[in-house]
Amino acid sequence: MNTILFFGDSLTAGYGLGDAGNESYPALIQQKIKKENLNYRIVNAGISGDTTAGGLNRIDYWLSQPVDIFILELGINDIMRGIPPQRTAENLQAIISKVKTKHPQVKMALMGMEIPLLMQAGFADQFIAMYRQLAAANQMAFVPFFLKDVAGIRRLNIPDRIHPTAEGYKIIADNVWPVLRGLLV
Known part of the structure; x- marks a missing residue:
């Protein structure tokens, strides 16, 4: 059986869901x-509150097992x-490089994020562009905005207005699936 490793923060872990094991996007x-009878198993390596530095520190553990x-x-x-954003990009690239080194045949996808353009001049633009640049440089499948059609919509987020509800995660999974499906053989 092939393994898909979902590596992320609370948005991958399913923070705030009553049953994250069944309602998270992984x-x-x-x-x-x-449903499609494909031979893949999911590993959810999401940790609430994780940063790219934290991810870099813990990636080796997850790479000790097969990852397709x-x-x-x-x-x-x-x-x-x-x-x-430059430091974030460096950490993400280091994670990507470790994955490629340990599993040279791995297929990869990057979930992009966006932040309000009202932040410091150029900061939001740098942050958004960082994901596109990393995906292109590493020939990764790419979802430009992971929270598309969910971010900022009250009924699709738990009361903290940051994390999706189960309904929100269904939209995210539907958005991510076409990109991920293209990686499955």
Whole structure:
């Protein structure tokens, strides 16, 4: 059986869901895989509050097992902590490089994020562009805005207005699936 490793923060972990094991977007992707009788198992390596530095520190553990497809969703917590986009990009590239070194045949996808353009001049633009540049440089499948059609919509987010509800995660899974499906053989 092939392994898909979802590596990210609370948005991957399914923070705030009553049953994150069944309602997170990796779990919803597993349901889609099962429906199509594809030979893949999902590993959810999402950790709430994780930054790209934290991800870099813990990636080796996850690479000790077989990984056929690697889905990377990190970076929004860096921005919330004021870490410059350049440092975030360096950490993401280091994670990507480690994955490629350990599993040279791995297929990869990057989940992009966006932040309000009202932030410091150029900061939001740098942050958004960082994901496109990383995806292109590493020939990764790419979802430009992971929270598309969910961010800012009250009914699709838990009361913190940051993390999606189960309904929000269904939209995310539907948005991510076509990109991920293209990586499955």
